[in-house]
Amino acid sequence: MFFWRSTESAGGIDMSSDLLHMVDAISREKNIDKENIFIDIETGIASAMRRAYGEAQEIVVKIHRGSGKIEATLDGRPVSMVELGRIAAQTFKQVMIQKLREDERSSLFEEYSKRVGTLITGVASRMEGGTLVVNLGRGEAIIPRSEQLPGETHHPGDRVRAMILDVRESASQIRIVLSRTHPDFIKRLFEAEVPEVAERIIEIRALAREPGYRTKVAVSSIDMKVDAVGACVGVRGSRIKNIVEEINNEKIDIVRWNESSQILITNALKPAEIKEVFLCFELGHAVVVVADDQLSLAIGKRGQNVRLASRLTGWDIDILTPVEYDRSLDLMESTLRAVAGVDDVLLDKILAIGIISVGDLALVGAEPLVQELEVPQDLAERIVAASEEAAKRAAVTEAARLASQDGAGATETVEAAAGTGELGGSLAREGIGDDRSDLSAVGGPGEADRGDGPEGTTIDVTPSASGVVEEDSEGRNVRIE
Known part of the structure; x- marks a missing residue:
């Protein structure tokens, strides 16, 4: 609801305190740039004046950003909001609602389009014909059935972690599509759980995935002191276990990368x-x-x-x-x-x-x-x-x-x-x-599930496992109880 505490002053309308507070509140709540809100208000007042005085008039509306003072003129003559009447006020309200919705959609699109390919966490809201709707706070996203892991179920209120796959702008809404099956989702999880991957000390050289069943990840290290496989596994398998639990216990094979195709193939076929x-x-x-x-x-x-x-x-x-x-x-x-x-x-x-x-x-x-x-x-x-x-x-x-x-x-x-x-x-x-x-x-x-040898490591981490597989200093797989 927009309102003015209107008092006539020389050359304009004094509503600085209410207006500035309102603009600030809308900007924080909707994540809309303040300048856009000021422009929307100016547009709304101009529309209201045209409704009251007709299109043929020369109408100019200016809001001073620092003071919040509004200057509105009709053919060069200052106009008070009181003169506009109730119909014009309703026009102003409708224009403002429409403009703010457009600004909010633009803000959402700009924010999430920049984050395509990154992780995001939301809350499961509801299922619509097999599509999971996720509440992101400022808006909603969807995970189509094709982007959900086989066999996984989500209930309202469940935490959902996924990768932003696509952001599309339509006439009436912003469509944010998430994925839990994309190979890059695994890469983002490794970056989140393994600091060496996020810092590019360890590089994911190749990745092959059958979502919900098995993934093979080939890794290498640019630091001779950092073992790529061991760092991805973590102490007692803690890092890889977190990733596996996130993807519904999908198995992950961590393969040591080698520039030799023969050695790489040997490692990839482990165990x-x-x-x-x-x-x-x-x-x-x-x-x-x-x-x-x-x-x-x-x-x-x-x-x-x-x-x-x-x-x-x-x-x-x-x-x-x-x-x-x-x-x-x-x-x-x-x-x-x-x-x-x-x-x-x-x-x-x-x-x-x-x-x-x-x-x-x-x-x-x-x-x-x-x-x-x-x-x-x-x-x-x-x-x-x-x-x-x-x-x-x-x-x-x-x-x-x-x-x-x-x-x-x-x-x-x-x-x-x-x-x-x-x-x-x-x-x-x-x-x-x-x-x-x-x-x-x-x-x-x-x-x-398990292999040995310094050139390739296969990790099986499931809640039902009696222990966690980890590679020892000589490159052999050991099961830690």
């Missing part, structure tokens, strides 16, 4: 023990060899471990057992030896650039062989053609094996893949039996 890693830069493809008893651990439940490791490192990773790897090499060697002009030297050169299967050769094509290995064009084309045929035959052979186990549907699927040239995975490379999906489904989540 599985890796025998060898072969890189094909032409395809961005890595073949990892593990012992039979490490296969399900390396792949993870429903392929989660290898999938996250692939995203973390930027390499397309295939996991093979030694038998599968040897079979792959044998098939490629026998196929290429049948091509006139291929000798042991050329075979070694092909292996040296990370190509270990006929499927790889079929995908790479003749150009790398010609340009990098200086293979004659004709020979390179014959090598690729032979590899394509061998890969297709291997795929059909594997389809027959699967059909004998699972029915004819498997045959149709693999034959279609072979016929279109989409030779993905181990089937497309050499027709090796792919029972890994079965193996990965056998183990529970605990299989990939």
Whole structure:
């Protein structure tokens, strides 16, 4: 409610005390700049005068910011607010309400748009069709169902911590969208819980996440005296435990970063023990060899471990057992030896650039062989053609094996893949039996919870755990009871 204690004075209206107090109160309550409020009042008074005297008149309204004195003139003649009447006062009130709402929206948009990508804490207000509405104090934000963690529930009054994902300005409101599933939400939590990360002593080099289930974080330190993994874990796991509890007990694997892709892939696949890693830069493809008893651990439940490791490192990773790897090499060697002009030297050169299967050769094509290995064009084309045929035959052979186990549907699927040239995975490379999906489904989540070795650390911190995993001075994982 706006009012004046109006007393006529020379050249204006004296309401300095009430006006200045009102402007100050609105500015603090709504977080609106005082200058904007003064302009709104001037606009409101001018609108009221136009309502009273008509648009044709020359109307000037000026408020002195220091004293609060209002000067209003009509065709150069000073005008008192008393002259305007009740209708004009109502017009002034409506204009002021509208202007203040617009200023408040602009203030909200300016404040929160600058904070996109940062953490914010609010209070759960209500659910609207699966969308959580969060009270931020000055306004409301939403967390769409897609930005909520699987399985988590919020009740009115619950504290909610999230990352500001987007701020949009519409005609009638400011839409603030929060997220708890975005990968950067994990980064912000590490910055909040680990001072070394906030101070950039420890850097998060890469992050891969499947929200609600598992996250892999690769970290490094610019200070040789600061252990990146140990600092992120904290004393008795205190730091990582706080982060895990915030994200509904989602598991976090802390991986030691290394500039060597082979070492990084080895670290990312922890806790599985890796025998060898072969890189094909032409395809961005890595073949990892593990012992039979490490296969399900390396792949993870429903392929989660290898999938996250692939995203973390930027390499397309295939996991093979030694038998599968040897079979792959044998098939490629026998196929290429049948091509006139291929000798042991050329075979070694092909292996040296990370190509270990006929499927790889079929995908790479003749150009790398010609340009990098200086293979004659004709020979390179014959090598690729032979590899394509061998890969297709291997795929059909594997389809027959699967059909004998699972029915004819498997045959149709693999034959279609072979016929279109989409030779993905181990089937497309050499027709090796792919029972890994079965193996990965056998183990529970605990299989990939703990690893050892100084190059990679996997932390499992849940309320039900009997203790906390922490890395000792020699880089080995120990469980602290």
